[in-house]
Amino acid sequence: MPALDDSVITQAEVEREDTAAVGAGLDVLEEPDRVRDPWWRRLGSSIVPPILALVVVLVIWEIVYLLKLKPEVMLPSPAAVWDELVRLMQGGQAWETIWTSLSRGLIGFAMAIVIGAPIGLAIARFPWLRASFGPLLSGLQSMPSVAWVPLAILWFQISPAMIYMVVLLGAVPSIANGLTAGIDQVPPLYSRVGQVLGLNWWAQTRHVLLPAALPGFLAGLRQGWAFSWRSLMAAELIVTSSKLGFGLGQLMNQGRDLSDAPLLYAGLILIFVVGVGVELIMFRPLERAILDARGLSTKKR
Amino acid sequence: MTTLVDETDLVYHEDDPRVVPLLPETDHSGEAAVTIEAVSKVFSSRHGKVAALDNISLTVAPGEFVCLLGASGCGKSTLLNLITRLDVPTSGTVSTVGRPALMFQESALFPWLTAGQNIGLALKYAGVPNKQSKAKIDELLDLVRLSGTANRRVHELSGGQRQRVALARALGQNSQVLLMDEPFAALDAITRDVMHDELTRVWKETGNSIVFVTHNVREAVRLGQRVVLLSSRPGRVVGEWKVNIKGPRTIEHPAVGLVAAEITLRLREEIASHARS
Numbered sequence: 001m002p003a004l005d006d007s008v009i010t011q012a013e014v015e016r017e018d019t020a021a022v023g024a025g026l027d028v029l030e031e032p033d034r035v036r037d038p039w040w041r042r043l044g045s046s047i048v049p050p051i052l053a054l055v056v057v058l059v060i061w062e063i064v065y066l067l068k069l070k071p072e073v074m075l076p077s078p079a080a081v082w083d084e085l086v087r088l089m090q091g092g093q094a095w096e097t098i099w100t101s102l103s104r105g106l107i108g109f110a111m112a113i114v115i116g117a118p119i120g121l122a123i124a125r126f127p128w129l130r131a132s133f134g135p136l137l138s139g140l141q142s143m144p145s146v147a148w149v150p151l152a153i154l155w156f157q158i159s160p161a162m163i164y165m166v167v168l169l170g171a172v173p174s175i176a177n178g179l180t181a182g183i184d185q186v187p188p189l190y191s192r193v194g195q196v197l198g199l200n201w202w203a204q205t206r207h208v209l210l211p212a213a214l215p216g217f218l219a220g221l222r223q224g225w226a227f228s229w230r231s232l233m234a235a236e237l238i239v240t241s242s243k244l245g246f247g248l249g250q251l252m253n254q255g256r257d258l259s260d261a262p263l264l265y266a267g268l269i270l271i272f273v274v275g276v277g278v279e280l281i282m283f284r285p286l287e288r289a290i291l292d293a294r295g296l297s298t299k300k301r
Numbered sequence: 302m303t304t305l306v307d308e309t310d311l312v313y314h315e316d317d318p319r320v321v322p323l324l325p326e327t328d329h330s331g332e333a334a335v336t337i338e339a340v341s342k343v344f345s346s347r348h349g350k351v352a353a354l355d356n357i358s359l360t361v362a363p364g365e366f367v368c369l370l371g372a373s374g375c376g377k378s379t380l381l382n383l384i385t386r387l388d389v390p391t392s393g394t395v396s397t398v399g400r401p402a403l404m405f406q407e408s409a410l411f412p413w414l415t416a417g418q419n420i421g422l423a424l425k426y427a428g429v430p431n432k433q434s435k436a437k438i439d440e441l442l443d444l445v446r447l448s449g450t451a452n453r454r455v456h457e458l459s460g461g462q463r464q465r466v467a468l469a470r471a472l473g474q475n476s477q478v479l480l481m482d483e484p485f486a487a488l489d490a491i492t493r494d495v496m497h498d499e500l501t502r503v504w505k506e507t508g509n510s511i512v513f514v515t516h517n518v519r520e521a522v523r524l525g526q527r528v529v530l531l532s533s534r535p536g537r538v539v540g541e542w543k544v545n546i547k548g549p550r551t552i553e554h555p556a557v558g559l560v561a562a563e564i565t566l567r568l569r570e571e572i573a574s575h576a577r578s
Contacts, residue, residue: 019318019498023446023461026492030459189409195387196403197474198426207422211413294412295456 076261084262085269094270101232101247102274104160108167109228116172116224117217120179124213125205134180137173145170145231149238158241163232170231171224178220182213214290222283229275248274316505318498319549321366324526334478334510335361335384335401340393341535342379353379355535356393361510363398363477368525369514370564372572376536377514381480384512398510401478402471406486408463410455416442416466417451423473441469444503461492465499472507481513485520494552497523518561518568523552528564532571540567 037045058078064070065077088094123130123137148169149162156162186209194208236249244250248271255264313320342354353376361367371377382388383395385403402423410419417438424434442448445465455463464484471479485493501524504511515521521528522544530540542564546556 019495019502020446022491023495023499026461026495027459030461030492189405189407190411192387193405193409193411196385197423198400203426208411211411214413293454295454296412 073259073261076265080262081265081269084266088266088270097246097248097251098270098274100245101236101249102278104163104247105167105225105229105232105274105278108164108232109171109225111164112168112171112175112224112228113221115168116175117179119172120176120217120220121183121205121210123176124180124183124209130180137176140169140173141177143169143173145227146234146238148231149235152235153239158239158243160244162239163235163244166235167228167231171228174227175220175224178223179213179217182216182220183209185216186212215287215294215296218283218287218290222279225278225283226275229278233271313548316502317549318502319551321501321524321526321544321546321550322505323545323547324365324543331363332398333360334363334365334398335359335512336394336396337380337384338394340380340383340390340395342376342383342388343391352535354383354390355537357531357536357538358393359529359538361478361512363510364508366504366511366513366524366526368521368528369512369531370516370518370521370528370568371514371531371536372516372533372568375531375533377531378482380531380536381482381512381514384478384480398477400474400476401480402474402476403480404464404467404471404482404484406483408455408460408467410463410466410470412455414455415451416447416453416455416458419455419466420470420473423470424475427473427475429473429475437473441473442466444472444506445469445499459492460488461496464488464496468500468503472503472509477509479509479511481511483515484513486515486517493520497552500524518565519552519557522546522557522561522564523550523554530564530567530571533575539571540564 061078065075069075085094088097119137123134145166148166152162152165152169156165190208190212191204194204199207232247233249236244236247237252238249240250240253248267251270252264252267255261255267315322337357337359340354340357341352344351344353357380359367369377369380379388381403383390384397385401386395410416411422414422420438420441421434424437425431429437438451439448442451445468447462447465447469450458450462450466455466458466467484485496488496497520500511513521513524525544528542528544529538530542531537532539542560544560546554546560550557
């Protein structure tokens with residue numbers, strides 16, 4: 001039993017009651033830095049490098065063209081392809097063609113989310129489903145979607161349903177696997193908090209697992225879109241019919257049939273631009289919003 | 302149980318956040334907030350059976366602040382899991398008044414929610430009607446001195462602020478028992494000192510029972526009315542002290558130091574007994 005002398009605590013120390021002040025000071029000092037670069041610098045650092053890369057590609061193209069390594073029917077000049085693009089756009093044909101394909105791609109993608117997300121959730125949450133169907137779904141992801149085209153034609157003949165079947169078989173596995181992977185990466189501590197707060201199975205899924213898995217799911221969605229777009233192009237390139245309307249794949253086929261190299265190159269560029277455009281317009285802002293809200297943006301000062 | 306007494310004649314206010322009210326002399330006879338009776342927990346692994354807890358008995362009175370002290374392997378996580386009923390004991394019984402709230406070493410706040418929404422989720426599952434939620438969130442944030450931060454995201458808060466929001470969330474569970482699993486271990490020393498004062502203040506205002514797990518002896522003496530020392534592998538209660546330090550306590554206080562020294566001695570003996578000779 002230690003005996004203590006009165007002198008160890010002085011009356012002055014007793015009077016000191018500064019917890020609140022010290023706490024408030026700490027709050028100010030430890031306030032995380034919320035400074036952001038001005039918009040023009042952020043824009044500059046994200047837009048200038050890809051434009052430079054594009055210029056390099058164009059310059060190389062022009063040089064190869066000028067060297068006449070390939071005949072013009074195989075490799076037209078960048079200028080000729082540009083003229084072709086301008087012609088397609090001025091006639092309005094490009095927009096119509098893009099819309100035909102893009103709307104199909106987006107509808108297929110939306111259906112793939114509606115089908116894929118519940119599958120991914122079920123596989124993540126029920127061990128016996130994971131054990132049985134998990135490997136099957138992962139395996140489906142590595143199937144080239146073109147391989148489904150003949151079967152899709154057999155089932156649905158030449159019709160939009162056939163196109164959607166190919167798109168879905170391409171995109172659903174990526175989206176489902178993305179959600180499963182996202183849920184698997186949720187820190188166990190979050191689930192433990194959910195249990196302590198008294199969340200039941202469904203509340204745990206809805207309030208903890210799904211929101212926590214969102215960044216991982218977003219990666220799956222991105223991949224799902226890439227697969228939708230690829231599958232769609234594969235289907236459109238293989239099947240040309242008036243029943244299917246005139247999409248980018250059909251435009252490319254036309255270029256091939258007419259041996260119209262500038263048209264073919266223009267078609268390739270349009271397919272590329274749409275794929276990248278959706279990524280930039282849809283996924284970038286979504287990712288930025290999700291990561292910013294959680295303080296997960298890669299850029300730190 | 303050993304009682305460590307510090308008799309001083311200082312003038313101080315009972316509501317000073319550094320003052321821990323002493324336990325009453327009489328043993329608590331009324332209904333306990335937490336009752337652990339002869340609890341053992343054995344885990345089966347490939348290498349055979351491992352006893353994590355061995356015949357632990359412990360009662361926590363309503364409004365009491367108990368610190369559980371132990372080295373690694375004292376089974377404190379197991380014990381907390383048993384008290385929160387995330388796990389069941391192999392033998393013995395655990396009972397608590399209502400479902401206990403639990404606070405972790407990491408704030409474990411959900412980063413996709415704001416500070417206020419994190420607290421709101423706890424309120425929702427504690428049965429607080431949506432209409433009262435907003436007012437209750439503000440009240441809890443006021444209590445941990447974070448008024449006006451309801452709309453902040455977790456990453457916009459400092460480490461100390463996060464632990465205070467986590468404390469507010471735990472209090473939002475409206476439980477009479479608050480379990481704390483090394484909640485300040487990851488904080489820097491000054492912030493930790495402030496958190497000690499804040500916790501003592503909040504505890505005195507709310508009247509909760511607190512079971513505070515730590516392996517920092519000084520922290521245990523600074524905060525607890527009672528310190529319980531657990532042995533390691535398996536966890537057993539090997540010592541119990543009533544901390545009777547009157548007047549303001551701070552971590553660097555000589556009185557806290559003296560009491561801590563005695564407990565540390567016992568803890569070192571316990572750890573040394575595990576050395577392979």
